[in-house]
Amino acid sequence: MRIEIPVDPDAEEARRWLVDELSKPEYRAAEPSWFDRLMQAIGDAVSDLFSGAGGVPQPLIIGIVVVAVVALVVIGLLVFGLPRLRRRRAGSVPLFDDADVRGLDELRRAAVLAAQQGDWPLAIEERYRALVRGLAERELVRIHPGTTAHAIAVAAASPFPGHAAALLEASRAFDDVRYLGHGGGAAAYERLTALEAELAGTTPATAVRVGVPT
Known part of the structure; x- marks a missing residue:
């Protein structure tokens, strides 16, 4: 005896089949954006x-x-x-008149590498450059020919008034190792690293501020 399986669904079953078919990922991916x-x-x-x-x-x-x-x-x-x-x-704006146009990520990697090698003067210098590059990319300071580390710290204190003292300390640490030949140290580098990370995750209080040479 042959048993034939019905292949003609009723209206309700046909609707359910259609809904199930159209719910498949390939159909949803084809929906217009x-x-x-x-x-x-x-x-x-x-x-x-x-x-x-x-x-x-x-x-x-x-x-x-x-x-x-x-x-x-x-x-x-x-x-x-x-x-x-x-x-x-x-x-693309050079930092501190030495044709340094490295991006933020590259400067951060350079700072980490110098710290791993125990080269604290270079680590501090690279970390401060990363801090400045991050501020410039967010248009919170503008770098001009002759802009100093101190001028940037003063300008950045406007959008980040709660970090004014830490910014000035960071600029002094940069000047000490770059221009005065000081050795810096792990503690100074860690403070600068924490400041750079905190500023990167903080909403500024004001709009663009301009760093001018001093």
Whole structure:
């Protein structure tokens, strides 16, 4: 005796099968993103504009479309382009007039390596450079030709008033090892490292401040 298995589901079962199928990851991954939906909405609006233009002058329609495209380009540049461009520019400014254009991560690695080797003067110098580079990339200070470590500390005290004394101490530690030939030490390096990390995770109290030569 043959037993036939039914392959025609009723309406409720068919709906359940469809829901189960569409819930699979490959279908969800294919769903349009917010950007896709935005572009679709803009395309529909432009299409509706042309289809219902009737007596609207064609130059006016073209002008509206051009303005809309320019607005989208400007918005995209502001959202995705300018912050990266500003960070690149801040990272390309030499520090302390010696053509040092290393980025924040590279300076941090150099400081850690020097500390591991027990070269405390170099470790302190590299860590302070990392501190300054981080402030510059966040546009909290601006580096000019001739800007000193002390001037940067004074400028950075405006967005970080609670760290004013520590910033001045850090600038003195940098000047001591760089210009006065002092040996520094592990304790000074650890204080500077803690300050750099704390500033990196602290929201500034004010907007951009400018470091000027002294």
